[in-house]
Amino acid sequence: MTEQNRLADRESVIQVEKMNKWFGDFHVLTDIQLDVKQGERIVICGPSGSGKSTLIRCLNRLEEHQEGHITVNGIELGDNVKNIEVIRKDVCMVFQHFNLFPHLSVLDNLTLAPMFVLKQPKREAEATAMKFLERVKIAEQANKYPGQLSGGQQQRVAIARSLCMNPKVMLFDEPTSALDPEMIKEVLDVMIELAEEGMTMLCVTHEMGFAKQVADRVIFMDAGQIVEENEPNEFFNNPQNDRTKLFLSQILGH
């Protein structure tokens, strides 16, 4: 319960109210209600097709929502392009398939957005980039190209690339799902370190060990709805909903 207290007086960074989204006729997200406090670590899980990726992709407008409101730092996320640009500076995403820019070196991948979006001078952007590359323990690869790195290294570069924007919130969309098993740990270690430093994180993942270790809250989604949410201890040991129980028995059973 100390965890809850830690966040009790924090401000909300993201507020989602009664958000609905359709893909054509398919109702992919139904009445999503979510409040993310500053410094909060949320893990979102659920069966595939339950809308968890779509939910976090709505939070920086990679997907549009059709009903309801999303507010980030008090700014309404809607059709207003200026608002979208402002919000994207603060909300960065790490993708399942890394999505590094293959034509740019690792260092250029990291400095591009800070130089052109945040208008940092080149020297400063490079210094920041090297700092974060050190932090994800990959500084010696700065001048290589993404195609020359392993999956785990690429994902760590992608995390460093987001960190260079000095974001307030980081979204992780199944960051370890495309990795070979032996590389998952190196990426999770970086994410755990980030969590411990107080980064606000929303993470779609199936790594339940990660959820237990760092999450303040675990959200379970099914069929486009948030079915259950609780702090990890309660969530794993005492699930309330039948669908949660079924899901947990399936992924923890073996």
Place this chain on the structure above:
Amino acid sequence: MTEATNRARPLTGPVLNRSLRWMKENLFSTPLNTIITLFCIYVIWSLLDVLVSWAVINASFGAAKEACETATGACWAYVHDMWRFLLFGTFPADQHWRPLVAMIMLTSGMLLSMNRRFWSPWLAVAWIAGFVAVYFILAGGIFGLSVVRTAQWGGLTLTLVLAVVGIAFAAPLALMLALGRRSDMPLIKVVCIVIIEVFRGVPLISVLFMASVMFPLFLPEGVSIDVLLRAQIGIIFFQAAYLAEVFRGGMQAIPKGQYEAADSLGLNYWLKTFKIILPQALRLVIPPTMSTFISLFKDTSLVVIIGLFDLLAATRAAVNDPMWRQQFIEAYLFIALIYFCFCFFMSRYSAYLDNDLKKSTSH
């Protein structure tokens, strides 16, 4: 190399040794292969024999036409006599240094632009300045240069001007059309689609014909635009329409994740397009882009139908000269060789660039 040295015989050097073994393994490995190889050698030899004896052994190289009457092979006196006309067309003879300088400027400009070290916005500025200089060198009217009307420009000079200016302006225009066609703004999108489809849907000949015959009808009385300029604009739009689709194809091949990564880092449309999407897309389409450039280079020969005197037209006029009626083979071979040199060079450059860019971003 190690293989070759391992099995090297004392009497032969490694290079000879290796090529002998290569031949043994690839050309004479089975009786059937040996027969096929020998047959091919025979065919190649007979063709070469005919060509060489016509073009070299039995040919006359003298400058005088009379020598040709005794020679049974090619008469290169023709090329000797006509090369100035083929290169410069009807440009005034005492001013031939001007088209020569223009051609040197255009080709050296192309050669310099091929070097990736020079790729910067300044290159575009340098090209514009270069085009202005080339124009005044050819057209005259300043610094005491006599005025030469564009109708007198001709030969290889005109071909090069049409091709280089065509490439330099078709590429950026194509980029705009391709981006416009992918735009979310309905008006821009429709305008771009119409331009692309209209110019792709008609033959270049009719574009040139419309540019020369129909276009002036729409101009107010007393206003006239130079026929060369009209042809040049026709060529630019025609090739830009093709190139736009090539570029668009390249952009469509870029995975959605690249757009999303750029979006999630807060890059706006222009940064995303010019820093992330285009550098990757253009790399993918180097071979078809170069193919379009090569066809542009050769298609400039169609300007003959609106009375412009490019390399091919100059040749046609030259062979119609009653004095040289017999020598059309030499003439066409000579210009075929010129066209081939330029086009083959472009094609090799495309292969080199493709390779070089790939090498720099992977193992």
